[in-house]
Amino acid sequence: xxxxxxxxxxxxxxxxxxxxxxxxxxxxxxxxxxxxxxxxxxxxxxxxxxxxxxxxxxxxxxxxxxxxxxxxxxxxxxxxxxxxxxxxxxxxxxxxxxxxxxxxxxxxxxxxxxxxxxxxxxxxxxxxxxxxxxxxxxxxxxxxxxxxxxxxxxxxxxxxxxxxxxxxxxxxxxxxxxxxxxxxxxxxxxxxxxxxxxxxxxxxxxxxxxxxxxxxxxxxxxxxxxxxxxxxxxxxxxxxxxxxxxxxxxxxxxxxxxxxxxxxxxxxxxxxxxxxxxxxxxxxxxxxxxxxxxxxxxxxxxxxxxxxx
Amino acid sequence: xxxxxxxxxxxxxxxxxxxxxxxxxxxxxxxxxxxxxxxxxxxxxxxxxxxxxxxxxxxxxxxxxxxxxxxxxxxxxxxxxxxxxxxxxxxxxxxxxxxxxxxxxxxxxxxxxxxxxxxxxxxxxxxxxxxxxxxxxxxxxxxxxxxxxxxxxxxxxxxxxxxxxxxxxxxxxxxxxxxxxxxxxxxxxxxxxxxxxxxxxxxxxxxxxxxxxxxxxxxxxxxxxxxxxxxxxxxxxxxxxxxxxxxxxx
Numbered sequence: 001x002x003x004x005x006x007x008x009x010x011x012x013x014x015x016x017x018x019x020x021x022x023x024x025x026x027x028x029x030x031x032x033x034x035x036x037x038x039x040x041x042x043x044x045x046x047x048x049x050x051x052x053x054x055x056x057x058x059x060x061x062x063x064x065x066x067x068x069x070x071x072x073x074x075x076x077x078x079x080x081x082x083x084x085x086x087x088x089x090x091x092x093x094x095x096x097x098x099x100x101x102x103x104x105x106x107x108x109x110x111x112x113x114x115x116x117x118x119x120x121x122x123x124x125x126x127x128x129x130x131x132x133x134x135x136x137x138x139x140x141x142x143x144x145x146x147x148x149x150x151x152x153x154x155x156x157x158x159x160x161x162x163x164x165x166x167x168x169x170x171x172x173x174x175x176x177x178x179x180x181x182x183x184x185x186x187x188x189x190x191x192x193x194x195x196x197x198x199x200x201x202x203x204x205x206x207x208x209x210x211x212x213x214x215x216x217x218x219x220x221x222x223x224x225x226x227x228x229x230x231x232x233x234x235x236x237x238x239x240x241x242x243x244x245x246x247x248x249x250x251x252x253x254x255x256x257x258x259x260x261x262x263x264x265x266x267x268x269x270x271x272x273x274x275x276x277x278x279x280x281x282x283x284x285x286x287x288x289x290x291x292x293x294x295x296x297x298x299x300x301x302x303x304x305x306x307x308x309x
Numbered sequence: 310x311x312x313x314x315x316x317x318x319x320x321x322x323x324x325x326x327x328x329x330x331x332x333x334x335x336x337x338x339x340x341x342x343x344x345x346x347x348x349x350x351x352x353x354x355x356x357x358x359x360x361x362x363x364x365x366x367x368x369x370x371x372x373x374x375x376x377x378x379x380x381x382x383x384x385x386x387x388x389x390x391x392x393x394x395x396x397x398x399x400x401x402x403x404x405x406x407x408x409x410x411x412x413x414x415x416x417x418x419x420x421x422x423x424x425x426x427x428x429x430x431x432x433x434x435x436x437x438x439x440x441x442x443x444x445x446x447x448x449x450x451x452x453x454x455x456x457x458x459x460x461x462x463x464x465x466x467x468x469x470x471x472x473x474x475x476x477x478x479x480x481x482x483x484x485x486x487x488x489x490x491x492x493x494x495x496x497x498x499x500x501x502x503x504x505x506x507x508x509x510x511x512x513x514x515x516x517x518x519x520x521x522x523x524x525x526x527x528x529x530x531x532x533x534x535x536x537x538x539x540x541x542x543x544x545x546x547x548x549x550x551x552x553x554x555x556x557x558x559x
Contacts, residue, residue: 101366190402194465196364198416198472199392208415212406 033289040286043279051283055248057263059271064280068244070287072259075247076161076236077229080168084225088173089218092180096210097202108181114174123238126167131158131239134166139254153252159241161257167239168232172225179224183217184210216303223299227292237262260288312337312506313358313394313476318372320353320362327353330372331532333525335476340502342521342538343510346558350530351510352399355478358508359394360387376476392420395474399481401461403453403468409436410449412464416472435467439497459490466497470505477501479509483516495520514554518542526550 043051047064054065095107139156147153187210195205211218241256242263264281271277313335320328327350335341343351356362357370360381373380381390403412413432414422422428432449436442441463445456453464462482469477479498483491498507498520511517517524518538525535526549534541534550545551552558 188402190398190400191404193361193364194398194402194404194468195415197359197361197391197396197398198419198468199388200419201388204419209404 036282036286036289039279040283041279043276043283046276047280047283051280052287057244059274059277062276064276064283066260066263066280066284066287068246068248069258069260069263069284071247072161072240072257073230073261073288073291076165076168076240076257076259077226079162079165079253080172080229081222081226083165083169084173084176085222087169088176088180088221088225091173091177092184093206093210095177095181096184097206108178111174111178111181114170115178119171119232119235120238122167122171123235126163126235126239127159130167131163134158134163143254150251151253153250154254156254157241157256159239159256160252160254161240161246162253164236164240164257164259165253167235168229171232171235172228175228176218176221176225179221180214180218183214183221186217187213219299219302223295226295230288230291230295231261233261233265237265242266260284310337311335312377313508314373314375315358316373316375318354318357318370318374320350320357320371321369322353322365323367326530328357328530331527333532333535335506335508336523337506338502338504339522340498340507340509340520341523341525342517343508343525343527344512344514344517344553345527346553347512349527351527352480354527355396355480355508355510358476358478359396360390361396363387392416392472393474394476394478395469395472397462397466397469397477397479397482400485401458401465403456403461403464405452405454407453408450409445409453409456409464412453413467413471415468420472431471435471436464438470438500439463439467440493441467457490459486459493462486462490462494463497466494470501474505476506476508479507481510481512484512491516514556526553528553 043064046062047054051064051066052070053067054063055067056063056065057068091107091111095104099107135156135158139154139158139160139162142152143154143156191209191213192205195209200208236259240258240262242258243256244258246252246255246257264285267277268281271281311334315331315333315335318328318331319326331354343354345351353362358374358381360370362368362370370382372382374382376385376390376393379385381394403409404415407415410432411418413435414428417428417431433442433446436445441460444460445451453461456464462485466482483494486494495516498509501507502522509517509521521538523536524538524541526533526541526545526547528549534545534547536546541550542554545554
């Protein structure tokens with residue numbers, strides 16, 4: 001016979017541990033938010049909205065405009081999602097509906113491996129291998145043919161917001177694809193068969209059963225990919241060219257640019273001696289954090305709205 | 310006049326053979342019951358009749374299934390086969406993301422019928438046919454998943470009937486229903502056979518006796534006996550059949 005009071009004590013003790021663990025996470029989040037805010041304050045007070053909308057960044061003359069970095073983050077992530085979304089869905093649909101059973105494990109293993117590769121490796125690969133290839137075989141021919149359109153004008157540097165978007169695409173595709181695969185596989189087989197039994201083709205089953213069912217999950221997977229793209233630092237820093245000319249001096253996608261994360265990563269060491277410089281980088285970090293938070297709020301909002309159909 | 314003729318049908322899951330050289334003929338506008346113990350292959354047999362078996366990865370079929378003189382495997386497209394040979398499943402499976410209305414017309418929409426008036430007419434007619442109209446006519450926009458189990462199954466029957474199939478396959482359609490709902494489905498089957506050939510798999514021997522004109526007894530993937538239901542139940546030729554229908558195994 002076990003001692004009842006001892007069991008109750010253990011039960012309460014266990015509950016307490018769970019509560020503490022949860023509390024720690026909440027406290028860490030609030031502390032992080034607070035300290036970012038506190039460190040951003042000097043710059044926010046001094047520069048105000050210039051940190052959001054200003055186009056120049058020169059610590060020597062105390063100019064801290066974050067717009068190029070903020071836009072760089074938004075645009076590179078947006079392009080990456082625009083590329084990665086259809087590619088990922090195609091992979092997931094092929095995997096669940098058309099791929100022979102024997103090949104499936106190979107594909108899912110490759111997806112997992114790709115998702116697990118450290119970002120610095122993507123960065124090095126993008127910098128040394130992809131950049132010259134893209135420059136020679138993509139950027140130069142395009143600039144030569146439709147370079148009169150400002151969005152595709154020269155010169156071709158290789159390192160550019162376009163290359164960063166491309167590397168981000170490659171990084172987030174396995175994430176979105178592998179989650180989508182799992183979601184597609186969870187479609188109730190009974191419902192797929194019901195649709196087949198009505199004379200539907202594979203495509204019609206996908207359209208009328210699989211995709212309506214997976215909609216929320218695909219949205220969640222895409223948001224996860226977007227989060228990764230927004231926050232990615234190392235790989236982007238290595239391939240984006242870290243230049244402040246985009247988009248105000250050159251709007252071309254082949255122009256080198258920067259993002260919030262690469263700005264912070266590349267300037268943080270030198271900024272520690274300059275309070276305003278440091279605080280301005282912190283403000284950018286705060287903006288990025290607010291981005292991430294609002295994205296997850298928007299997701300919740302959309303998820304509520306998007307029921308089936 | 311035979312509606313459907315099964316000629317040397319064998320089926321496999323991966324390397325495991327589950328049906329062995331089955332020969333059968335289904336007369337038109339009759340109810341044919343397929344009986345046999347669990348796992349004997351009766352559901353697989355049914356799924357071979359409208360090419361659903363091949364949807365299972367690794368599944369394979371050999372032999373012929375001839376619908377009105379045409380082999381459904383070599384002379385017809387799978388989608389065409391499934392339009393002519395409808396199916397009702399063991400578990401009611403209305404599309405939960407569609408309304409009652411959209412469930413009924415799902416097959417018609419696949420065929421490209423979009424005329425609202427035509428669809429409205431078919432929805433009303435089919436729901437009346439399955440005895441669901443009075444219960445749901447005021448909220449056709451409601452999700453099909455909100456109905457009771459018996460109502461869901463009748464909705465699924467209406468969905469299968471909407472495209473006017475010539476043959477209706479039913480895989481233990483009443484096994485997940487309460488007795489009252491089962492009785493309604495059975496009554497429905499008796500009416501449906503005026504226009505349709507019905508093949509019903511059932512593990513309920515009394516049900517087979519009640520509703521079918523012909524009965525096939527399958528055991529371990531082999532057809533043991535096939536004939537008029539009356540004969541099968543009153544004077545079975547094979548001792549295995551007799552054992553099964555008298556409830557001594559299975």
